[in-house]
Amino acid sequence: MILILSAICLVGIILLSIRAKFPGRGGYLALLTITLLGSQSYLLMDTQFHWGTKLVTKKHTVKIYPIVSFPGSNQVLIYRNLGSGKTKKQIYVTAKGPQKKQKSLLYSDGIKVRLRSYRQKSALRITAQSEYHYTSKLMQVLFAGITNNHHLKATTVTFLLPGNWSVLSTSNARQAGTALKNGKAELKQKVAGRVQKYLRLHPEKATAQPVLKRIEEQALQVETHRILQKFADRQASHD
Amino acid sequence: MNEKGNRRNIAKVAFVLVLGAVAPMLDTTMTNVALNTIMNDLNSSVDIVQWVTTGYVLALGVIVLFTGWAADRFNGKKLYLVGMLIFLAGSLISGIATNIGVLIGGRLIQGAGSGIVISLVSTLIVRAAGGKSLGSLMAIVGLPVVLIPILGPTIGGYLIDRLNWHWIFYINVPIVILSFVLIGWLMPSFPVTKTKKNFDWCGFFLLGGMFSCLILGIVKFSSTGNLATLKVLLPSFMGVDLLAAYLFYAKKFPQRALISLDLFKSRNFSGASIILLMSGITVNGAMFLLPLYLQNIQGLSVVWSGTYLMSQGVGLLVSRSQIGKLTDRFGARWIVIGSLVLAVLSTWPFIYFNAATSKYLIWFVLFFRGIAQGGIEIPVMADSYSGIPSTQISEATTATRMLQNVGGAFGSAILATVIQNRLSFVVPTVANQAIAYQMAFIWSVVITAIAVVPAWFLSYHDVSKRFKKELEG
Numbered sequence: 042m043i044l045i046l047s048a049i050c051l052v053g054i055i056l057l058s059i060r061a062k063f064p065g066r067g068g069y070l071a072l073l074t075i076t077l078l079g080s081q082s083y084l085l086m087d088t089q090f091h092w093g094t095k096l097v098t099k100k101h102t103v104k105i106y107p108i109v110s111f112p113g114s115n116q117v118l119i120y121r122n123l124g125s126g127k128t129k130k131q132i133y134v135t136a137k138g139p140q141k142k143q144k145s146l147l148y149s150d151g152i153k154v155r156l157r158s159y160r161q162k163s164a165l166r167i168t169a170q171s172e173y174h175y176t177s178k179l180m181q182v183l184f185a186g187i188t189n190n191h192h193l194k195a196t197t198v199t200f201l202l203p204g205n206w207s208v209l210s211t212s213n214a215r216q217a218g219t220a221l222k223n224g225k226a227e228l229k230q231k232v233a234g235r236v237q238k239y240l241r242l243h244p245e246k247a248t249a250q251p252v253l254k255r256i257e258e259q260a261l262q263v264e265t266h267r268i269l270q271k272f273a274d275r276q277a278s279h280d
Numbered sequence: 281m282n283e284k285g286n287r288r289n290i291a292k293v294a295f296v297l298v299l300g301a302v303a304p305m306l307d308t309t310m311t312n313v314a315l316n317t318i319m320n321d322l323n324s325s326v327d328i329v330q331w332v333t334t335g336y337v338l339a340l341g342v343i344v345l346f347t348g349w350a351a352d353r354f355n356g357k358k359l360y361l362v363g364m365l366i367f368l369a370g371s372l373i374s375g376i377a378t379n380i381g382v383l384i385g386g387r388l389i390q391g392a393g394s395g396i397v398i399s400l401v402s403t404l405i406v407r408a409a410g411g412k413s414l415g416s417l418m419a420i421v422g423l424p425v426v427l428i429p430i431l432g433p434t435i436g437g438y439l440i441d442r443l444n445w446h447w448i449f450y451i452n453v454p455i456v457i458l459s460f461v462l463i464g465w466l467m468p469s470f471p472v473t474k475t476k477k478n479f480d481w482c483g484f485f486l487l488g489g490m491f492s493c494l495i496l497g498i499v500k501f502s503s504t505g506n507l508a509t510l511k512v513l514l515p516s517f518m519g520v521d522l523l524a525a526y527l528f529y530a531k532k533f534p535q536r537a538l539i540s541l542d543l544f545k546s547r548n549f550s551g552a553s554i555i556l557l558m559s560g561i562t563v564n565g566a567m568f569l570l571p572l573y574l575q576n577i578q579g580l581s582v583v584w585s586g587t588y589l590m591s592q593g594v595g596l597l598v599s600r601s602q603i604g605k606l607t608d609r610f611g612a613r614w615i616v617i618g619s620l621v622l623a624v625l626s627t628w629p630f631i632y633f634n635a636a637t638s639k640y641l642i643w644f645v646l647f648f649r650g651i652a653q654g655g656i657e658i659p660v661m662a663d664s665y666s667g668i669p670s671t672q673i674s675e676a677t678t679a680t681r682m683l684q685n686v687g688g689a690f691g692s693a694i695l696a697t698v699i700q701n702r703l704s705f706v707v708p709t710v711a712n713q714a715i716a717y718q719m720a721f722i723w724s725v726v727i728t729a730i731a732v733v734p735a736w737f738l739s740y741h742d743v744s745k746r747f748k749k750e751l752e753g
Contacts, residue, residue: 051520058528059541070528077524081517088510123708132707146707187508 043080044186050077084187091188093180094173101168106136107206108144109214111221113262115269116164118156118200118208123148131210133200135166152196156208165201205262207269217272221265228264235260289468293408294420296466297401300360300459303452304367304394305424308336309432311387313582314445321445324380331384334499339391340398341491341685345538347399348678349479352671356404356470360397361463367393368456375449386449403677404470406665418662419604419654423596430593433571434586441583483538486526491682493519495689502693502700539679543672548612551737552664555616555656556683558734560691561727562620563653566627568692569724570646572699573717577635577710578642591643595650603658611739612659612666619655620735623728626652630721634714656731663738695720 050073057063057070107116120131130150137143147154147166171194175181181190202208209217221228239246239256246252311333319329350359370390377383401421409417439447497516501507530537544550555562570592574585606615626648633642664680665673702716 047517051524054524055527058524058531077521081521085510085513085517088508088513148707150703150708187513189508192508 042183042185043084044184047077047080047084050074050080084184087184087187091173091192092184093177094175094188094192096171096194097174098169098171101170103166103168105145105164105166105200106139106141107164108134108136108141109209111217111265111269113258113260113265114205115262115265116203116206117214117269118164118202118206119211119214120208121211135164147198149198152198155197155199157199157201158204158206159201161201161203164203164206167199167201169197169199171195171197205266207266207273209269209273213272217269220272221268224268228261228268231264232257232260235263290405290409290417291420293467294405294417296459296463297360297405298421298424300364300456300463301397301401302424302428303371303455303459304390304397305428306432306435306455307371307390307394307448307452309428310436310439310448310451311336313433313436314440314448317440317445318380318383322378322380322383328380330499330503332380332387334495335384336387336391336394337685337689338492338495339388340395341495341682342488343392343395344399344678344681344685345484345487345491346479347396348403348674349538350396351400351403351470351674351677353472353479355472356400356407357463357467358469360400360404360467361460363393363396363400364456364460364463365393367397368453368460369393371449371452371456375446375453377446390449399677399681402661402665402680403674406673406677407470407670408468410670417604418607418658419600421661423600427593427596430567430589431586434583434589437582437586441581478536480536480538482529482533483526483536486522486529487538487682490519490522490526491686493522494686498686498689498693502696539675540672543668543676543679546667547737548663548666548739549668549676551734552612552660553680553683554734555660555731555738556664556680557687558691558727558731559656559660559684560687560689561694561724562623562691562731563656564688565691565695565724565727566623566630566649566721568695569717569720570630573630573721574642576708576713577633577717578637578639579635579710588639588642589646591646592650592653595647595652596654597650599651600654600658603654604662607659607662609741611741612663613735613738613740615655615659616735616738617732619652619659620728620732622648623652623656624725627721627725627728631718631725635710659738666739695723698723 053073054070054077057066057073060066063069105118107118109117109119111117118133118135120133123130123132130148131154133147133149133154135145135147137145173188173190173192173194175190200208236253236257240253315329315332318324318332322329347359347363367390370386370388370393372386374383374386374390377386405417405421435451436448439445439451493515497512497514497519500509500511500515504512506512527541530539530541534540534542544553570589571582571585574580574588575582578585578588580588603615603619626645629641629645661680664676668676698720699716702719703712706712
């Protein structure tokens with residue numbers, strides 16, 4: 042409404058400016074100018090204060106699955122970089138189900154992406170959208186066109202990743218894969234070393250095959266994760 | 281024979297004037313393709329690097345206001361040469377720049393030089409021709425206006441590919457020196473027309489402020505894609521308020537005003553002004569969209585996309601002389617309306633084109649777009665001067681140039697925002713981008729069709745009446 046009012050004032054001022062013989066021109070011009078400047082100031086202030094609204098954050102959580110897995114149940118949240126320098130953006134790729142058939146893409150342009158680790162088994166993606174919701178109908182009508190109802194303020198996507206997840210770019214994932222392939226023997230040795238260490242501490246478990254298998258799995262996970270972390274993104278978030 | 285010789289002289293003047301304007305016009309389009317490279321090379325951000333183009337447009341727009349007055353007050357030839365020297369200095373500073381601050385400074389100087397040179401081309405050519413055969417003359421003057429946006433990105437892309445971004449500025453040096461020598465040798469002197477008129481500082485600040493604020497608002501709008509922010513609304517409000525203030529001032533003090541409101545009493549000038557304001561989408565909108573479309577959807581390189589666009593240039597070259605002659609004979613109205621229809625028909629297919637579309641079909645359609653582009657630009661430019669007294673030619677140039685700049689920025693901003701809005705939160709795959717570009721082409725088609733309304737106010741020569749009169753005479 043105020044936006045329309047200011048547009049009407051502007052048109053009025055322009056028409057009165059070019060029509061010198063309009064009766065009472067000076068008075069109308071002064072009135073329209075004051076109204077125009079007042080309404081514009083009001084609109085400008087609304088961009089900062091968003092009068093008559095409350096900020097509502099809607100959250101949507103989905104379980105995510107990796108599209109790339111490494112030995113020892115190591116999962117990777119993979120992303121691809123687009124652009125370069127300060128315009129660099131990322132596309133995060135995850136699977137919608139454990140079968141990894143359907144992919145889900147998230148583009149970081151215009152949104153804030155946070156990467157957080159947490160102590161749960163499943164990885165989650167939480168999308169939080171902050172919107173301005175009008176609490177006053179009058180204000181909604183007055184500021185239509187500037188702050189609309191459900192006007193989006195910001196979108197933040199947080200990836201909550203369990204300890205066995207790493208965040209790698211496509212090129213880094215490729216390098217990590219090559220490094221793991223080349224260092225297979227060393228990895229095997231380190232895993233065996235960890236199992237030996239466990240047996241030294243718990244000699245009574247030497248014949249318990251399921252326990253040894255679990256320890257071996259854990260050792261493989263830790264050692265692979267250590268290698269993956271060398272290539273992982275050190276940034277906590279992508280804006 | 282005498283008239284023939286005179287026409288030849290005017291064509292010669294038109295040629296050297298256009299030659300001088302090639303480098304400034306080329307520079308505007310070449311820099312756009314280099315922005316990403318410059319940003320990475322100078323370790324800058326999008327917000328700062330956009331001043332490389334915005335600063336140039338602002339300096340150009342503000343200096344145009346001064347040039348309109350200076351063209352009446354000083355010798356046109358000397359002023360043109362001074363403009364070229366300023367542009368040369370700006371090019372050298374931009375070329376040697378090793379940080380973003382120096383580059384933006386160089387671009388401001390370049391923009392100032394361009395403002396003098398580009399606005400003097402139309403003023404001096406119309407003055408040399410005495411307001412006659414404007415269609416044919418604008419076919420010469422309009423050639424670089426239409427061709428350079430096509431060639432600029434290709435040349436710029438090639439220079440960056442083969443050398444580095446500094447060369448898009450160094451390339452101006454030999455062109456300017458050659459033009460400087462030719463202009464000094466071949467161009468006649470343009471005497472002073474209004475010796476006593478003082479510079480209208482008040483009008484300058486009002487119009488300069490309006491132009492700067494509007495451009496700033498538009499640039500911020502295109503980068504944020506959101507109207508409801510202080511960064512967009514504050515300069516936009518200030519811009520429209522300053523416009524209203526100028527209109528009041530120009531009506532109150534018509535003798536002093538930098539641009540007289542009397543100009544808009546001419547129907548064809550008003551019609552041409554609105555079309556020039558809309559040309560940001562009708563003519564330049566597709567020029568902004570097509571290279572991006574060819575690069576992102578068809579997967580072409582910068583150089584190849586420029587090569588594709590050359591078929592548009594061929595269309596213009598083939599038709600331009602006929603368009604000029606037809607404009608002189610029939611007036612601008614029907615030529616522009618016909619060309620707008622052709623522009624709609626030749627932009628429409630891009631709504632349906634995709635990555636698999638044959639290149640021959642694209643070339644074929646672009647050829648007709650080239651004809652349409654010339655058919656809009658040349659008659660509209662000619663009609664902005666039709667019936668304008670010689671004392672107001674520089675004012676008409678100032679007004680049209682300003683409208684073109686604002687319209688150009690506004691058009692690109694609207695189309696960029698349409699694409700941006702369509703792609704926000706969406707992964708920019710070829711399929712998604714194709715949808716975004718299709719939407720932008722739909723906008724371009726619709727606004728081009730609407731331009732038929734102001735085109736109706738352009739001049740129209742009733743040939744049958746003239747023929748009857750000649751028979752009776």
